Amino acid sequence: MEVIVRYFAGHRDITGRAEERFTLEEGATVGGLWEQLVARYARLSGYSGRLLYAVNQEFGLLETELHDGDEVAFIPPVSGGS
Amino acid sequence: MKTVPFFQITDQPLDPAPLVALVAAPDMGAVVTFAGIVRDNFGGRPTAYLEYEAYQPMAESVLATLAAQAQARWGTGVIAIHHRVGRLEIGETAVLIVVAAPHRHEAFAAAEQLMDQIKQSAPIWKKEVWADGASEWVGNEIERKTSSEF
Numbered sequence: 001m002e003v004i005v006r007y008f009a010g011h012r013d014i015t016g017r018a019e020e021r022f023t024l025e026e027g028a029t030v031g032g033l034w035e036q037l038v039a040r041y042a043r044l045s046g047y048s049g050r051l052l053y054a055v056n057q058e059f060g061l062l063e064t065e066l067h068d069g070d071e072v073a074f075i076p077p078v079s080g081g082s
Numbered sequence: 083m084k085t086v087p088f089f090q091i092t093d094q095p096l097d098p099a100p101l102v103a104l105v106a107a108p109d110m111g112a113v114v115t116f117a118g119i120v121r122d123n124f125g126g127r128p129t130a131y132l133e134y135e136a137y138q139p140m141a142e143s144v145l146a147t148l149a150a151q152a153q154a155r156w157g158t159g160v161i162a163i164h165h166r167v168g169r170l171e172i173g174e175t176a177v178l179i180v181v182a183a184p185h186r187h188e189a190f191a192a193a194e195q196l197m198d199q200i201k202q203s204a205p206i207w208k209k210e211v212w213a214d215g216a217s218e219w220v221g222n223e224i225e226r227k228t229s230s231e232f
Binding site for chain 1: 118119120121132134135136137139140143165175176177197200201202203204205206207208209219220221
């Protein structure tokens with residue numbers, strides 16, 4: 001199955017792109033996908049444990065199971081407001 | 083006339099007047115408007131400008147969810163929240179939270195709680211561009227605050 005990952009703020013600077021497709025095995029989770037991202041982009045590792053997770057624009061968990069076509073976002077520390 | 087949404091992420095300048103009109107009602111004796119304004123420094127380091135981005139449309143739905151929670155907790159009337167994205171100059175408004183309530187206490191409390199929660203969970207990011215040309219994405223805003231700013 002294939003999912004699309006959206007990158008924001010510092011993550012977009014590190015990866016050099018706004019989104020990326022990943023091919024995953026059935027049963028893959030948000031946490032497993034994050035491990036793949038860190039393996040590909042070592043500089044993302046500093047964000048481990050400081051993220052919010054979204055699947056199809058709803059908050060999720062590391063354990064959330066992914067499905068074909070899902071949109072996944074690893075939300076770096078947010079800073080809305082002035 | 084253009085309809086004003088209750089929750090919006092926009093790259094256009096923010097104006098509180100339409101939001102106040104949106105939430106006002108005859109039984110609402112208080113309307114609190116909080117405006118977050120771009121400051122010219124952080125911790126004494128001069129700022130040139132700020133750059134905001136948001137995960138859309140999730141950011142708008144998070145604002146709506148937080149407002150519904152605040153409305154239920156404090157018993158307010160309706161709430162409107164607009165947040166701006168893109169490049170913002172010093173003195174411009176980054177966020178507006180407008181809360182109507184029967185009495186002022188609930189309106190102030192809800193507005194303050196909402197601003198705290200937006201800073202914790204709304205997928206919106208701010209890049210601080212310093213006057214010396216360096217820049218950085220701001221994270222963990224709550225931790226970054228010095229105690230005197232609370």
